[in-house]
Amino acid sequence: MASITQKIIDIEPVEGCIASAMRVLGRKWSALILRDLHRGPKRFCELEHSIEHITPRVLSQRLIDLESQNIIKLEAGSYELTSKGYDLIPTLVQMASWGNKYPS
Amino acid sequence: MASITQKIIDIEPVEGCIASAMRVLGRKWSALILRDLHRGPKRFCELEHSIEHITPRVLSQRLIDLESQNIIKLEAGSYELTSKGYDLIPTLVQMASWGNKYPS
DNA sequence: CAGCATCCAGAACGATACTG
DNA sequence: CAGTATCGTTCTGGATGCTG
Numbered sequence: 001m002a003s004i005t006q007k008i009i010d011i012e013p014v015e016g017c018i019a020s021a022m023r024v025l026g027r028k029w030s031a032l033i034l035r036d037l038h039r040g041p042k043r044f045c046e047l048e049h050s051i052e053h054i055t056p057r058v059l060s061q062r063l064i065d066l067e068s069q070n071i072i073k074l075e076a077g078s079y080e081l082t083s084k085g086y087d088l089i090p091t092l093v094q095m096a097s098w099g100n101k102y103p104s
Numbered sequence: 105m106a107s108i109t110q111k112i113i114d115i116e117p118v119e120g121c122i123a124s125a126m127r128v129l130g131r132k133w134s135a136l137i138l139r140d141l142h143r144g145p146k147r148f149c150e151l152e153h154s155i156e157h158i159t160p161r162v163l164s165q166r167l168i169d170l171e172s173q174n175i176i177k178l179e180a181g182s183y184e185l186t187s188k189g190y191d192l193i194p195t196l197v198q199m200a201s202w203g204n205k206y207p208s
Numbered sequence: 209c210a211g212c213a214t215c216c217a218g219a220a221c222g223a224t225a226c227t228g
Numbered sequence: 229c230a231g232t233a234t235c236g237t238t239c240t241g242g243a244t245g246c247t248g
Contacts (some may be wrong), residue, residue, distance in 0.1 A: 017203025018135045026130050031122045044230050084206050091198045098195055099121025102188050148210050164211055
């Protein structure tokens with residue numbers, strides 16, 4: 001009982017907050033970039049190689065998006081997660097576990 | 105240390121799983137519809153009224169999407185979450201809590 | 209009430225080629 | 229290496245009006 005109530009309370013007033021997360025994660029490749037950077041800093045070309053099929057144009061766009069939202073930062077030629085970006089990892093884990101339970 | 109390693113292991117092999125979740129949550133209004141249905145079954149016009157600014161066309165599209173993915177089902181004139189849809193709530197809560205911590 | 213049909217504007221993405 | 233420039237397509241969603 002309490003847990004269901006809790007969930008409602010958690011979500012109820014914060015639809016804008018869900019939208020905030022979606023602004024970060026809602027575009028193609030974003031989650032993959034975060035997953036990659038979660039393992040450690042990477043340079044542009046490293047990301048380009050580890051994320052199959054992404055084009056430099058889109059990678060560049062996504063990196064600019066994420067940087068402008070302070071999810072990642074460019075440090076000495078490498079991109080790395082900020083703490084704000086790192087805090088998104090639990091959400092990614094949660095999504096992955098759902099996707100794992102219900103493969104499509 | 106262990107927790108970081110754990111996270112990497114959780115995410116590493118399942119990029120397709122994150123994509124699965126994004127196919128559900130990645131469209132506009134989807135999260136709001138799930139949040140609403142999480143409180144209980146609702147009819148078309150109830151959703152239409154509780155979700156401000158959504159047009160019937162888009163609501164209809166989203167409902168069809170979600171139903172075809174077995175996230176919701178139509179039961180006696182009302183839409184309700186399936187267990188698959190209900191299992192998405194923790195992700196929504198996680199996203200909301202992130203968005204709450206970092207308001208945009 | 210519960211949608212569906214049309215039309216349209218803009219965003220998002222992909223392919224390819226090019227530059228400092 | 230680290231991107232940027234151009235071009236074209238597809239995808240999305242908003243506006244509006246109609247139907248059983």
